[in-house]
Amino acid sequence: MDRVKLTIDGRAVEVPAGTTIYKAAKELGIDIPILCYMDLKDLNIENKPGGCRICVVEVEGRGNLASSCSTNVAAGMVVKTNSMRVINARRTVMELILSDHPKDCLSCAKSGNCDLQDMAVKLGIREIPGQEYAEMSTYRLDTSPSIIRELDKCIMCRRCETMCNDFQTVGALHAVNRGFESVVAPAFEMNLEHSPCTYCGQCVAVCPTGALTEVDHTSKVISALNDPTKTVVVQTAPAVRAALGEEFGMEPGTRVTGQMVSALRQLGFDYVFDTDFAADLTIMEEGTELLGRLTRFMEGDEEVKLPILTSCCPGWVNFFEYNYPEMKEIPSTARSPQQMFGSIAKSYFAEMIEVDRKDMVVISIMPCLAKKYECQREEFSVDGNPDVDYSITTRELAHLIKQANLDLAKLDSDDFDAPLGESSGAGVIFAATGGVIEAATRTAYEIYTGKVLEKVDFEQLRGMEGIRSAKVDFDGQEINIGIAHGLGNARKLLDDVKAGKSQYHAIEIMACPGGCIGGGGQPLHHGDASILKARARAIYAEDRDKPIRKSHENPYIKKLYEEFLGEPMSEKAHELLHTHYFDKRKKIFQV
Amino acid sequence: MPVATLTEIPVKKQIRIALRNCGVINPEKIEDYIVRDGYFALGMVLSEMTPENAIGVIKDSGIRGRGGAGFPTGLKWEFASKSMSEQKYVVCNADEGDPGAFMDRSILEGDPHTVLEAMALCGYCIGANTGYIYIRAEYPLAIARLKTAISQAREFGFLGKSIFGSEFEFDIHLKYGAGAFVCGEETALIHSMEGLRGEPSLKPPFPSESGYLGKPTNVNNVETYANIPVIFLKGAEWFSGIGTEKSKGTKVFALAGKVNNVGLVEVPMGITLREVIFEIGGGIKDGKGFKAVQTGGPSGGCLTEKHLDTPIDYENLIACGSMMGSGGMIVMDEDDCMVSIAKFFLDFTVEESCGKCSPCRIGNKRLYELLDRICTGKGEMPDLDRLRNLSEVIKDTSLCGLGQSSPNPVLSTLNNFYHEYVSHVEDKKCQAGVCRDLLEYFIIEENCVGCTACARACPVGAISGERKEPHLINPDTCIKCGACLEKCKFDAVILR
Structure with missing residues (x-):
């Protein structure tokens, strides 16, 4: 396989052609933050919508920032994962995501086990500018015999969709609506109970936030x-x-x-x-x-x-x-x-x-x-x-x-x-x-x-x-x-x-x-x-x-x-x- | 007021290529199209040219995509032609979604055959035998005329098997869009054609490698296709003789807003905004002063007096902080509030964002909220810095062209009309008198005769005063309904 040489944060690396910037950086021990991306290699499950935009990096000669999870390396590429431009953009995007996310972390089922929370810690978020007048998207709570959907906490990472559609071919969950109202839900925004959901729970297993959790019987x-x-x-x-x-x-x-x-x-x-x-x-x-x-x-x-x-x-x-x-x-x-x-x-x-x-x-x-x-x-x-x-x-x-x-x-x-x-x-x-x-x-x-x-x-x-x-x-x-x-x-x-x-x-x-x-x-x-x-x-x-x-x-x-x-x-x-x-x-x- | 006729509007600055047949032929008669050299280009190319040569003509003409991004059309065709596949597709993007723009609809309604002919030409060039027109369902007349045109073209043998006796076979079908702005983005359009959610995906892979149903697909906009037959008939050299160094040919603009002559104009690239607005457009309505012109549809930028003499082409417009887009051109006068204008366009992009990526989904909403605060007098100076940073990050990080351009109205007004923002925020004033929350109803003492008409009309009892004495409006009680202003016969009530 062809190999490609590139520079990331001033260090040279050589990876097979077709490798993403994110994975090439990993080779150097550079851990670019990711949120929506998910790779279950041995199972051939990859969620790569390029949607959260947390993993953006600067590529020399390119007008806008590139999502590293989904952009392939090219010969001679010069990548910066931590320039001021990148850090500001990543932080601003994270603040945006948090501005539309409930703040009840202390009592959330995913607290301590939440990818979004971890990312907020990693990026050192201390305030969310304009939160006091930022409208939040709200959805009705959906409880089924097995799974609770609290979609106010959905960040549209689409991992559940990948599991439900691509891996399980169940087709119970899909992105619906558009713009600020977009969310992942069964068709016609019906309850899970009325969808073809099998309750396999793979959506819950991959949900990075408390949007999908089990019905707790403890x-x-x-x-x-x-x-x-x-x-x-x-x-x-x-x-x-x-x-x-x-x-x-x-x-x-x-x-x-x-x-x-x-x-x-x-x-x-x-x-x-x-x-x-x-x-x-x-x-x-x-x-x-x-x-x-x-x-x-x-x-x-x-x-x-x-x-x-x-x-x-x-x-x-x-x-x-x-x-x-x-x-x-x-x-x-x-x-x-x-x-x-x-x-x-x-x-x-x-x-x-x-x-x-x-x-x-x-x-x-x-x-x-x-x-x-x-x-x-x-x-x-x-x-x-x-x-x-x-x-x-x-x-x-x-x-x-x-x-x-x-x-x-x-x-x-x-x-x-x-x-x-x-x-x-x-x-x-x-x-x-x-x-x-x-x-x-x-x-x-x-x-x-x-x-x-x-x-x-x-x-x-x-x-x-x-x-x-x-x-x-x-x-x-x-x-x-x-x-x-x-x-x-x-x-x-x-x-x-x-x-x-x-x-x-x-x-x-x-x-x-x-x-x-x-x-x-x-x-x-x-x-x-x-x-x-x-x-x-x-x-x-x-x-x-x-x-x-x-x-x-x-x-x-x-x-x-x-x-x-x-x-x-x-x-x-x-x-x-x-x-x-x-x-x-x-x-x-x-x- | 009488409507200006075609002869009264200066046409000398216009060159009609894409619109050459619109309003001239009966679009429901293929014979009319043929009389105007219709399908001659197809016949000529099929009998005289190899696909490589034909692509060469398009490349040499220098034509770039008229849908917005301005990618060289010949190059796009070449990529699709070089992708190896048994099955390829030609797609026409007729999902015209910019508010106020209707050039694609006019072409489809007025000259549908030119699009069919161009798609067949493209099919021959790239090696596709099937074409789809993705058209928004809100264009019923265009759909009806396309259907008529397709069946006529099949009857005449311009579509179907062995066209012009060659081995080339090509047919065209329609796919209806449900009216999502983002489906004008080619990957979103293809997903929608496939029955999936209309949302963009990352490029690469480009549609020319993996498009509709995973097959190489060439997507061009209606106006782009409308130029193609003429380029073959008149030659690449003729076409590239029109326009600027990097932008060849003409562009159709939908001129709208505060100009005397509104409507579609087709002008050579390189013409100045001044020529379009003041010569073709006949200047600003009611003798008011020009303030700004917004080009490129809802995510274009607002340009000012200082940009009026810039030659219009893809690069110049981007350098000015706007873009070509699909050719919207909205003229604003001194009565327009630029903060409100930015808010108006953001309202559109908030509605039309597909929601896939977070900067566009949430960021545009936050931009809108900030603008709304400023327009309602709640803005603070740090909000302006936030507006700018947010706009820049949204542009920098969004997944597709929608989010990458949606902050343009904000950035361009911040750059060109910063003082208006400051006066909204610091003085709580809207100079143009548009932002209702920043205005107050006021009675000019000298003009008031004390007729009490205003006080009686006021639904909340905000006006006080003795008969035959000047009246007073209590701003704390006033709900700004405007009833007093309407009733006053002495021009005593004003909005300030």
Whole structure:
């Protein structure tokens, strides 16, 4: 590739042609401030509207300033990133942005974690001239089951739009209106609830300000914990343990499973359980369903539809209910681990400890915003009592822990309670893209072939590529597996299925980049994709360290079937662990 | 007052190239156009010239884009022709959005075939077989005439397959714009054509590399195209003989404001503002004094007496702090308040900013607010420094031409009429008598006969005085409705 020599702030640098000024400056250790720009390299997500104009620099011979995030270098270019002209312009633009931004930082959900706030600190903004007579743009607050849109705080960086449209192809968010009234909103400025939003939360994950945040349920959790008549049960999703530490200043990828359990116990939860247990249960049901469909398909049953699609991800379920309702018979009917857990906790476990389900509160800690919506679905309740009462995010858990004056790093490691706290390594890897199908493969292989699987690590199913495919040899029977993370990638696989071109027997789909580790409820990655990779490594390490690595070998799962469910796909299992899907296409924009 | 006829207005200074057929031919009859050498250029180029040669003619003519930026048209065509692609597009920008400018509409309504012919010529030159005219939906007559013209041109074989028996094939379709000023910016226009939000994106990539649907696209303005057939017929040398060193040919201006003759004028580049305003325009209305002329549409600058003898071309206007733009020319007299004028134009750009980049989205709003404070007597001297700094930063940092030029009315009035700003701020006076908040109604004692008509008309009881005695207006109560002034028969009530 051609290389280009240029000068930035008086220092020479040589970079490949096509590099932006911003990236060339980085090579020299010059950190040009950025605000709207976002680059998730490994995921091929780049937000580069050139809209905020914070990253402007002076280029010799050019009339106006250039946005360094989106201007490519040229041979012999002389760039100044810190001339008086640049500093004044950058500062003035920042003051403009702040002049149209609420000043309630102290009580803002993003306080301390806000890119705009950080930039104001970096640029040393001390006053906003003319603020007293500057009109501010105001919009109505929009609350949905998962996401709150407080658009007064929107700075039009368009990151959410990039995630929602380009990466997820959901198309719920777009810039609307013009001039001072411009804002990112669903079509016709309707509420998110009436848009095709899947609540994947990727907009929230990248929002640099408090414009998009999760619906906070921490106070409800505190109330439940303080209600002596309630037995409060908590389940923690696999991805949480690989990211929670970041909220306490630990390196990305630090595993804090044991400390997290300690913290939850200290917070006063009566039973600290693991969603991983339910993940093992999911494998039993989904794996059996897969094998059943596969066997009937092989035997020539024309009623059987393949591929089978995973159904653990609630964002993904919402996506196909909106976009592919005609294919709603194809995904597995297995409920997600969160819902399987709630269902078992409020039946099997409630009976075991002799507590009425109405006196039991099930809380889930999830890396996810769509889980908040999922647990409110009517079909996941009995007589109006939901199987999972509240779902809170990793971030919300961190707030709870901090409020309780606990320092996660200093807590001793503790173990989950039995019986719903035991899991195999297969349950753990649900957190990373490819993990569910790998877990299913471990079990399905042994059941299908009747042989012991020697090597449980299916490296071919792992990775960060948006769409991956792999073949797994089931003792002579080749199984084609497809994996997609990100709903845009899912759409590509789905379009093939719809067109009858899909070669796959089974497809795993996760809505978020990297799978649940990159979920909308996780600590904010601020555009750093290496954080997601570190979390994935932590998950696979946790799997490796587990004594049991196949779901069907989990002794508590075996016991659950023996004592309560009978066998996978039994009538009782169907009632408690399976679901059905809805055609939501017609609901879009219907108030 | 009788309207001046064409013969009464000095036409000798005008050269009609783009407007050559407007008002002369029946735009709904292709035969009329053909009689005036219509489609001859297309026939000649297709039979006698290679695309390279034809682009050479356009380059040699020196014609530059008439839409505002003044980019050399031949160069633009050459870039598009050199972009490798199976599919390319020719686009005509008919999203005329400057308030008061209607040269594009006049051409489309009066001579639609010239645009079609030019687009076909461009298609041949760059290797495109499809053209689109992006026209604002508020131009129903222009749309109707274009539709008629396109179907006639197809019937006559000037559009369609094997035009003039050559292998060249070209057709033109219409795309309607919803009336956003920013869609005159070519990347915004292309996004709008694609069904996306009409907002600009960074260049490069230029449309000539990646335009409509990602294919090489040449975008020119209506007036630019209207010049093209004539350049081929009369030659590059003829065309480049008109105008100045760097700006060739003519420019159509929409002359408006306080001049006696308003309307479209087509003048050679290099003519002075004085000639346009005082000779063609017939001077200032009602014998008032000339104060300023604003060129270049809403984001142009206000020029003064000292600029009147500057030859008009792209570079000179920019050097004066204004621009060519699409050719708006608004003349102001002594009754115009320059602060209000700047505020008026900012009001427009605030409305028309697409909102994509922060300096334009928020900065123009803040400029407007500052101007409004000054006009309503709330301004302070530091506001003037803020106005200037903000204007300069908006120009320096905005993403597209809209924000890069929107502060021009502010900067040019600050530069040329600073004293008016100061008198608004320090003395709280508007000399031109435009800023209502800075004026007060006052009764001249000597003229007042004490008829009480004003006091009775006052809706808020602000006027006091005995019968047959001079009356007095209490400025604290007065709401400045003007009822007293209207009622007074003795010229005793004045605004000062």
